[in-house]
Amino acid sequence: MNAPTKDSGLAWVGRAIRRVEDPALLGGRGRFTADLPAALRVRFVRSPVAAGRIERIAIPEGANVVTAADLAAVKPIMPALHKFGYVPIAQPVLASGCVRFVGEPIAAALAGSEAQAEDVADAVSVDIAASAAVIDARAALADGAPLVHAQAARNLVVEGKVETPGFAAVQGAAHRLIAIELRSRRQNATPLEGRAGHAAFDPVSGRVTLTCATQMPHLLRTAIADLIGMPEGDLRVIAPDVGGGFGQKMSLVPEYVVLVWLARKLESSVAWTEDRRENLIASFHSRDQSIRLQGAFAADAKLLALSAEVVANVGAYSCYPTTCAVEPLMAMAELPGPYDVRAYACVARGVLTNTCPMAPYRGVSRPVITTALERLMDAAAAEFGIEPVEIRRRNLIEKFPYTSVTGLVFDAGSYQQTLEMAAAAIDVPAFRRRQQQARSQRRYLGIGFAAFSERTGYGTPAFAARGMGVTLGWETVELAMDPSGWVEVRIGASPHGQGLRTTIAQLVADELGLAPDRIKVVHGDTDRTPYGWGTFASRSLVIAGGASVLAARKVRAKLKKIASHLMEAAADDIVLTDGVARVAGTDRTLPIETLARAAYHQVHLFKGEIDPAICETATYDPPGTFSNACHACIVEVDPETGRVTIARFVVAEDAGRLVNPMIVDGQIVGGVAQGIGNALLEEIVYDEGGNVLTATLADFLPPTSREMPPIELLHLETLDGTTVTQAKGLGEGGAIGAPAAVLNAVNDALAPFGVTIEEIPATPRRIRAALRQATKKPR
Amino acid sequence: MSERSDITLTINGHAHAIRVEPRRTLVDAIREDCGQTGTHIGCEHGVCGACTVLVDGEPVRSCLMLAVQADGREIRTVEGLANGDDLNPLQRAFMEHHGLQCGFCTPGFLMLVTGVLEREPDISDDDLVDVLSSNLCRCTGYQSIVKAVRAAAAQMRR
Numbered sequence: 001m002n003a004p005t006k007d008s009g010l011a012w013v014g015r016a017i018r019r020v021e022d023p024a025l026l027g028g029r030g031r032f033t034a035d036l037p038a039a040l041r042v043r044f045v046r047s048p049v050a051a052g053r054i055e056r057i058a059i060p061e062g063a064n065v066v067t068a069a070d071l072a073a074v075k076p077i078m079p080a081l082h083k084f085g086y087v088p089i090a091q092p093v094l095a096s097g098c099v100r101f102v103g104e105p106i107a108a109a110l111a112g113s114e115a116q117a118e119d120v121a122d123a124v125s126v127d128i129a130a131s132a133a134v135i136d137a138r139a140a141l142a143d144g145a146p147l148v149h150a151q152a153a154r155n156l157v158v159e160g161k162v163e164t165p166g167f168a169a170v171q172g173a174a175h176r177l178i179a180i181e182l183r184s185r186r187q188n189a190t191p192l193e194g195r196a197g198h199a200a201f202d203p204v205s206g207r208v209t210l211t212c213a214t215q216m217p218h219l220l221r222t223a224i225a226d227l228i229g230m231p232e233g234d235l236r237v238i239a240p241d242v243g244g245g246f247g248q249k250m251s252l253v254p255e256y257v258v259l260v261w262l263a264r265k266l267e268s269s270v271a272w273t274e275d276r277r278e279n280l281i282a283s284f285h286s287r288d289q290s291i292r293l294q295g296a297f298a299a300d301a302k303l304l305a306l307s308a309e310v311v312a313n314v315g316a317y318s319c320y321p322t323t324c325a326v327e328p329l330m331a332m333a334e335l336p337g338p339y340d341v342r343a344y345a346c347v348a349r350g351v352l353t354n355t356c357p358m359a360p361y362r363g364v365s366r367p368v369i370t371t372a373l374e375r376l377m378d379a380a381a382a383e384f385g386i387e388p389v390e391i392r393r394r395n396l397i398e399k400f401p402y403t404s405v406t407g408l409v410f411d412a413g414s415y416q417q418t419l420e421m422a423a424a425a426i427d428v429p430a431f432r433r434r435q436q437q438a439r440s441q442r443r444y445l446g447i448g449f450a451a452f453s454e455r456t457g458y459g460t461p462a463f464a465a466r467g468m469g470v471t472l473g474w475e476t477v478e479l480a481m482d483p484s485g486w487v488e489v490r491i492g493a494s495p496h497g498q499g500l501r502t503t504i505a506q507l508v509a510d511e512l513g514l515a516p517d518r519i520k521v522v523h524g525d526t527d528r529t530p531y532g533w534g535t536f537a538s539r540s541l542v543i544a545g546g547a548s549v550l551a552a553r554k555v556r557a558k559l560k561k562i563a564s565h566l567m568e569a570a571a572d573d574i575v576l577t578d579g580v581a582r583v584a585g586t587d588r589t590l591p592i593e594t595l596a597r598a599a600y601h602q603v604h605l606f607k608g609e610i611d612p613a614i615c616e617t618a619t620y621d622p623p624g625t626f627s628n629a630c631h632a633c634i635v636e637v638d639p640e641t642g643r644v645t646i647a648r649f650v651v652a653e654d655a656g657r658l659v660n661p662m663i664v665d666g667q668i669v670g671g672v673a674q675g676i677g678n679a680l681l682e683e684i685v686y687d688e689g690g691n692v693l694t695a696t697l698a699d700f701l702p703p704t705s706r707e708m709p710p711i712e713l714l715h716l717e718t719l720d721g722t723t724v725t726q727a728k729g730l731g732e733g734g735a736i737g738a739p740a741a742v743l744n745a746v747n748d749a750l751a752p753f754g755v756t757i758e759e760i761p762a763t764p765r766r767i768r769a770a771l772r773q774a775t776k777k778p779r
Numbered sequence: 780m781s782e783r784s785d786i787t788l789t790i791n792g793h794a795h796a797i798r799v800e801p802r803r804t805l806v807d808a809i810r811e812d813c814g815q816t817g818t819h820i821g822c823e824h825g826v827c828g829a830c831t832v833l834v835d836g837e838p839v840r841s842c843l844m845l846a847v848q849a850d851g852r853e854i855r856t857v858e859g860l861a862n863g864d865d866l867n868p869l870q871r872a873f874m875e876h877h878g879l880q881c882g883f884c885t886p887g888f889l890m891l892v893t894g895v896l897e898r899e900p901d902i903s904d905d906d907l908v909d910v911l912s913s914n915l916c917r918c919t920g921y922q923s924i925v926k927a928v929r930a931a932a933a934q935m936r937r
Contacts, residue, residue: 018874025882026870028817028857032883035816113811115802192821192829192883192917243819243883244917276822497881497918666877666923673920697826697915704912705921734920 008657011577012506012516013725016662019502020516030241033196033211038271040064041114042262043121044255045107046282047099050133050354050690051146054097057107058125064110065124066262068096074261075227077252079320080469084160086325087152089352091317093227093254093261099128100148100316101354102690103282108258110270133354133690137313138290140351148316148352155352157314158325160332163345164405170343171305174296178380182372183759184739186288186313186684187677189361190702193243194279197256198271199263208263211238215250215494216321216534219470221526223252223320224260235260239524242496246674247360248284249496250536252320280700281692284359285684288313289327291372293335296343301384303395305343308335308372312365314350315357321470324358325350329466330365333406337373338415338453338628339395344405354690360536362671362735367678370452374740375758378448378747388449388744389423392630396451400720410453412720413628414654419451421652421714422632431634439752439778444639445647446749450631450740456655456729457542458624474621475543476530479508479551481559481614483600485593487512487519489551492532493544494524498731499663500540504548506659507725511552512559513576514592530617538627538729541659543620546724550618558614562595565606620724627728629653631672631737633709637749639771642764644680644746646709651737654716655730656723661715664730669711671734677703678735679742680761752778786850790815791859799846805839806830808846809856817857817886821915828914831887832856838894838913857886860893869893869931878927880918887914892928900936904929 008014024030045065059065076090095106109121132146139145140155148155171177197212214220217237225232242249255272262270274283289312296305310331314324328348336344381391396419400412428447435445455462460473478490489508493500500523505516512519522528532544556576563581564571573584580589596614598605603612634648651668658664681701685693694700719726739760746767747756754776757766783798788805790813797812804823809815809832818841821829825843832841833855860867866874869889879885888911895902895910902910907928916924 019877021882022874022879023864023866025879025885026857026866026873026889027861028815028886030817030882032816032819034820035810114807115800190917192827192881192915193819241882244881246917273820276824276827499880662877666880666919669920669922670880670918671920674917696824697822698824702915702917703921704915705908705925706912708921711920711922 010510012509013657013659016660017502017506017516019499020505021499021501032193032241032243033198033213034273036198036211036271038198038269040110040112040268040270041117042259042270042272043109043114043117044105045109045121045124045126047095047102047104047106047128049099049128049130050102052099052128052130054095054099054106054126055129056127060123063120063123065107065120067107068092068094071261073229074257077227077254077320079318079323081158081323081325081467083467084158084325084329086158086323089149089157089318091254093257101356102692103278103356105255108262135353135355135686135688135690137288137311137351137353140353148354152352156349157318157352158328158350160329160348162332162406164343167305167343167345171296171307174304175299176297176383177294178297178376178383179294180372180375180379181292181758182375184287184289184368184371185759185761186285187361187682188280188285188684188700189246189248191244191246191248194274194276195249195253195255195283196273197259198269199259200269201263201267203267207234207236208260209236209238210256210260211240212256213242213249214239215245215496215536217494217524217526218492218531219321219533220252220256224257227257228261230264237526239494245496246362247364247536250534251284251359276697277695280684280695282356284319285315285356286358286361287368287678288358289368291368293372293376295376295380297380301380301386301391301394303339303341306336306341307345310346310348312350313353313355313358315353315355317357319357319359321468321472322360323468326360327358327365331369333408334366334455335369335373336405337370338397338451340397342405355686362674363732366736367675367739370450370736371740371743371760374450374744378744387428389419389428392419392449392451410626411722412718413453413626414716414718415451415628417716418628418630418652418654422449422630422650425650425652425712425714426632426634426648444637444749444752446635446637446745446747448633448741448744448748450737450744452629452737454538454627454629454730454733454736456538456625456627457622457723459543459621462624472533474619475532475547476617476619477544477547477551478530478615478617479548479555481555481596483597485518485596487514489519489521489548490529491521491523491544491548492530493540494534495540496535498535498540498667499660503541503659503663504545507545507549508552511549511556514579538731541727542625542723542725542729543622545727546622547618547620549724550620551616554616554618555614558610559592559595561610562599563590566590566595566598622723625722625728627653627655627730627733629733629737631741633741633745635742635745635749637746637767642767644762646676646742648712649709650712650714652714653730653733654718656728657717657719657726658715659725659727665713667731668713668734671732672711672738673703673708675735675738676707676742678760679739680763681707683761752776784847786847788813788846788849788854790854790856801845801847803846804842805844805846805849806841809841815856815858819883819886821884828891829884829887831890831914833890833894836894836897838891855890857889860889868934872927872931876923876927876930878919878924884914884916888916888924896932896935900932902932
C-alpha cells in the first residue's frame with residue numbers, strides 16, 4: 001500500500017512530464033495583469049498613521065481623485081461567521097471617517113501614467129487627528145486598551161472554546177506537566193508579483209472585465225457585484241498568469257472594488273499595480289500568534305491531555321471570504337495534530353489591532369501550531385531523557401480511520417513510517433556522535449524533527465462546520481470534446497504556478513485514452529469556466545482534479561456508446577487507449593477523432609439513442625483527506641554571531657498518489673523554503689506607533705539560494721480510495737513542517753547553553769539575546 | 780512635468796525611438812514605451828532581480844537604471860533568448876528541471892544567468908549559488924533553478 005506508484009496501469013498519471021505552462025513563461029510571453037495597457041493608472045493615497053479620524057482631504061484643483069464620499073453607494077466589505085461570538089466588522093473600500101492601520105487606502109488618484117498618478121496622489125493632503133493605536137494582540141486584550149472597532153469590546157472579534165469532559169481530572173492525574181509558550185511573529189506571503197488589477201469597460205455590452213492577480217475569480221465576481229450593486233452578469237473576472245499567491249491573493253482586495261467602480265463610472269479602462277512597499281504594509285499579513293501550551297504526560301511519555309491558549313492578532317479588519325477567525329479557529333480544531341490524545345482544552349481568540357489585516361497564507365495557522373506542538377514534544381523528550389524520535393513514536397496515530405479529539409477524521413496515512421524514514425535517512429545515532437565531537441571543538445550542531453498532518457482537499461462539510469457566511473468547497477468541471485476530437489477541460493479552480501494545466505491533463509488523458517497534448521485545461525475566466533471556488537487550501541488537484549476525472553468518465557462512457565454503434569460491438573467491450581477505440585481482444589479500432597466527429601455530424605446513425613455533442617459536467621465535493629510528513633533537519637548555530645546554517649533537510653512525505661512527481665517535488669521544496677524563511681528570516685516589524693519598519697525586501701528577507709540547503713525528499717504513497725484520484729493535497733506541507741523542524745534543531749544546538757528560543761523567526765538577534773542570558777557555560 | 784528626451788533603446792537588435800521623462804526607469808521604458816512586457820517588475824528597489832536585463836552584456840537591475848542612461852546601448856531581454864518557438868539550452872534546462880512555477884521571476888533569472896555564463900562559462904558550482912542569490916524566487920526554493928543552470932552550463936561547455 002505504501003510503495004510509490006508502479007504498475008498502476010496508468011499511462012500518464014505518475015509521470016514527471018514537462019509542464020505545458022512553461023514555454024510561454026520562459027519566452028517572456030506570459031501574460032500578467034500589469035502587462036495590459038490602460039487609459040488611466042491609479043495610485044492610492046494611504047494612511048500614514050495607525051489610528052485616527054480623517055478631518056479633511058484636500059484635493060488639488062483639477063486633480064482626478066476619488067474618496068469614500070464618491071463611493072457612498074458602495075457597501076463596505078462585511079464577511080460573516082455565525083459562530084464563536086464573532087463580531088461582524090465592516091471595512092469600507094476606501095477609509096471613511098477614520099483610519100485603522102498604516103497603509104489603509106484613503107483615496108484613489110488617476111492619471112495617464114503611473115508616475116503622473118503618483119504625483120497626483122502625493123499632492124493630495126489628508127489631515128488626520130491621530131489617536132492611540134494598539135499593535136500587540138495581548139496588549140489589545142488588556143483593560144483600557146484603545147478599541148479598533150467600538151463594537152468589539154476588548155478588541156475581541158472571535159473566541160472559540162473547547163474542553164473535553166473530565167479534562168481536569170485527566171490532566172491532574174498525569175505523571176508530568178510540561179508547558180511552553182511560543183510566539184510566531186508576523187509574516188508576509190510575498191508573491192513576487194504583488195496585487196494588480198485592471199478594469200475595462202466595454203461600451204457595447206456595458207460590461208466590465210476585471211483582470212487581476214487573484215486565486216478566486218468567481219467569488220471575486222460575486223463579492224464585487226454585491227458591494228457595487230451591479231448585475232453580476234455585467235462583470236467578468238479574469239485571472240491571467242498570476243505570479244504566485246500562497247493565499248495572499250484569495251481574499252477580497254478593497255482596491256479591486258474601487259477599480260471596477262472607476263471603470264463603470266468613467267466608462268474607461270483603469271489599472272493599478274501595487275509596489276513592493278504597498279505589498280509589505282497593506283496587502284494581507286499572516287502568522288502573528290502567541291500560543292501557551294501545556295501537555296500532561298504519563299510516565300511512559302504518552303501524551304494524555306493537551307491544553308492551549310491561542311491569541312491571534314488579526315489586524316484591523318476581517319478578510320473575505322474566510323473571515324479573520326480562520327487562524328484562531330483552525331488552531332483550535334487542529335492543534336492536537338497527528339498525536340493520539342483524548343483530553344483537550346483550548347481557548348482561541350482573534351484580536352483586533354491597528355495593523356494590516358490578516359488573511360490565509362500557505363499553511364494557515366498550522367505552521368504555528370505545529371511549531372508549538374513540536375516544541376512541546378521536544379521539551380517533553382528532554383524531560384523524559386528520550387530521543388525526539390522516540391517520544392513521537394510513542395504518540396503518533398497509527399490506526400485508521402482515526403477520529404481526533406476535535407472530531408476530525410484522519411484517513412489512512414503513514415505517520416509512523418514517515419517518522420522512521422526521516423530518522424533513518426538522517427541517521428540519528430551517527431549525528432549524536434558527531435554532535436558530541438563538535439561540541440568538544442566549540443561547534444554547536446542540532447537536530448530537529450517535525451511530524452505533522454496536512455488537512456487537504458476538503459469540501460462543503462468541512463467549511464459548513466466553520467459556520468462562515470460563504471460555504472466554500474465543491475468544484476464543478478465541464479469537459480467538452482469538439483468535433484475534431486480535441487478536449488477542453490473548464491475548471492473553477494484557479495492555479496497560479498502549481499502546473500494544474502499539466503496535471504489535470506494527465507488525469508483526463510488516462511480516462512480517455514488520449515495523450516495530454518490533446519487536452520487543454522481552461523481556467524481563470526468567469527466567462528469561460530463553471531462557477532468554482534478557486535485555488536487555496538491544497539484543494540485544486542484533489543477537488544478540481546477529482547471532478548475532471550468524474551466528468552471524463554461520463555465522456556468515456558459516451559464515447560464507448562458511440563463506438564459501439566459505429567463498430568457494432570457491445571459498449572462494454574470497447575476500450576479507449578492510445579487515441580483509438582478498440583474492440584477488446586481484436587485489432588478493430590476507430591480513432592477517437594472519428595467518434596467525436598460522428599457525435600456532431602452523424603447523429604442519425606445513433607437511432608435517437610445518443611444525444612448530439614460531447615460535453616459533460618461533474619461536481620466533486622469530498623469530505624477531505626489528510627496528507628502527512630515528517631521533516632528532519634540538522635543545523636549549526638554560531639554562538640558568536642547567532643547565525644544558523646542548515647546542513648541537511650530531509651522530508652519524508654505521503655500525499656497519496658503522485659500525479660506528476662516533478663511538480664510534487666517542486667511544491668514541497670518551495671514550501672520548505674517559505675518555512676525556512678518563517679523559521680529564521682522573515683518578519684514584518686511594527687514600531688509602537690504602528691509603522692512598518694520592514695517595508696522593503698532589504699528588510700523583510702525571503703530566503704535566497706544561499707540560505708537554502710539541499711532538500712532530500714522521500715515519498716510514500718498511501719492509496720486508500722478516500723479521493724477519486726487517490727491523490728491528496730500537498731501544497732502547504734512544506735511550509736507547515738519546516739519552521740518546527742528548524743526551531744527544534746536550533747534549540748537542540750543551544751542545549752549546552754541551557755537556553756531555549758520559543759519565538760520565530762529565530763534571528764541572530766534573538767539567538768544572541770538568549771545566549772547573553774545563558775546560565776550554563778558549555779564545556 | 781519635466782522636459783522629455785528623445786532616446787533610442789536597442790532591444791534584442793531592434794531600435795526603439797522613444798521620448799521619455801528623465802525620471803523614467805529603464806524597466807518602465809522597456810515595458811511601457813517599447814511594449815516588451817516579458818521583463819517583470821518585482822520590487823522597484825533593486826533587491827528581487829525580476830527586472831534583470833543585459834545592458835552591453837552585463838546583468839542590470841532595470842528598475843535601478845534610468846532609460847536615458849541606456850540610450851544607444853545594447854539591451855537584451857527574455858524575448859530575445861528563443862529562436863521563434865525554439866527555446867535555447869538555458870530555457871530548455873529550466874523546463875527539464877522544473878526551474879519555474881509561477882514564472883514571474885523567471886525572465887530575471889534567465890537574463891542574470893545568461894550574462895554570467897557568457898562572461899564566466901566555467902563558473903564553479905559554489906560561485907553559481909552565490910550569483911543566483913542575487914535574485915529572489917518565491918515558488919521553487921531554488922533547488923531546481925540551481926540544477927537547471929548547472930545542466931545548462933555543462934551543456935554550453937560541451
